Amino acid sequence: MEIFDTFFNVPVLIRTFPLLMQGLWVTLQIGVVSIVAGLVLGLALALVRLYGPFWVQLLARAYINFMRSIPLLVLLIIIYYALPFVGIRLSPFLSAVSALSLVSAAYTAEIFRAGIEAIPRGQFEASSALGLSYRHMMVDVILPQAIRIVIPPLTNNCINVMKDTALASVVAMPDLLKQATQAQALAANPSPLIGAAIIYVAFLLPLVAAVSKLERSYAKADR
């Protein structure tokens, strides 16, 4: 079976498995840090975009639109290869995390904004009429309801960020994809790439399934 020897070469897979695991660990670090940073920045951005002074709203909108139009790979390369010319030298890890979280924040901000805007006006009015401060209105009334709305799209965004971590291999980050390509070169056999693909899917498939399940159960509850 030539195909098996080429793509599912078990001895090669076993030999390169430790490398792939190291890569997976790096991928998870990049992904999780970027997701968390993107969430925090995105929520702040959404609030500013909705309730900030007019010119700050404009800035937030410009930022969001810019980050949603620039290809992630281009942004990453600019951060890693161009910023050093102005004296900003980020490690591969920081470059990857910066690019991923700057873009993720833009998407997250739009998701939070849509979630907040989906809350009926009466909820804001009832909170105001009761004398709740802006902070309490958001923390006790609006955000808990918005969270439910934003969980499926936020999970989708997390999946995208995790997938995009593969771009970090371009700036010499030893992530899962980079380890797989190096192992493939070393073994002169593409099985490690297939192994990496299987690992990506094994991690992300449950998330994809969870989103579908949530969306189905929300659709049922809303009926």
Next chain:
Amino acid sequence: MPGYIEIRNLQKKFGSFTALHGIDLDIAEGEVVCVIGPSGSGKSTLIRCINLLEPFEPTSRITVGGTTVERGHNLEKVRADVGMVFQSFNLFPHLTVLRNVMLAPMRVRGTSPEAAEKRARELLARVGIGEQADKYPGKLSGGQQQRVAIARALAMDPKVMLFDEPTSALDPEMVGEVLDVMKSLAGTGVTMVVVTHEMGFARQVADRVIFMDGGRIIESGTPAQIFDTPQEERTRNFLGAVLNH
């Protein structure tokens, strides 16, 4: 006579459209005022200005208990002392009935959770919802939800209660239970401003009835004056249309 609520030259514009044309109104402490009038006459806008849910023209002036209604520190005090009940209930769907009632006293007045819960249970019992305290609002009927909304507003021990057509979204068989709660509230010292289409309630409970049309107060007086001997043509037309319906 100066009132507990004083409204002077209240003007409200939505863009180029003027919704209120300089309203002057004084409401005494403990008075029950019913506001009637055709749809679009500015009734909601009027009471929503009292707690600044609608911002109004800077030349207008409203005071509640001597406090000027304006952005800033005053607003917290006014809103803490002025409760509001909406046509669409606006309960917080993610909180239990009990939590709905406890939230504002804890967050705004700094009441302890124990004291807030005790007071909330008292109020829920008073509006006849004692058994439902741990349910979520979505599980309650419209009439029950509106009674919870009244309890939620009362939990702040307001001096003034504003009602914006509190029974208009209810099935007919539930109107009575909400009106009964409102009746029991009248005469307890709470100043009430009630926008309503329930003429029977207005006649029975109001100290004063105000008829509005086109963003102006056309006529005001005791229920007997307004319902039995209206002076203005527009009032007669409106009452004729409503009462013969």
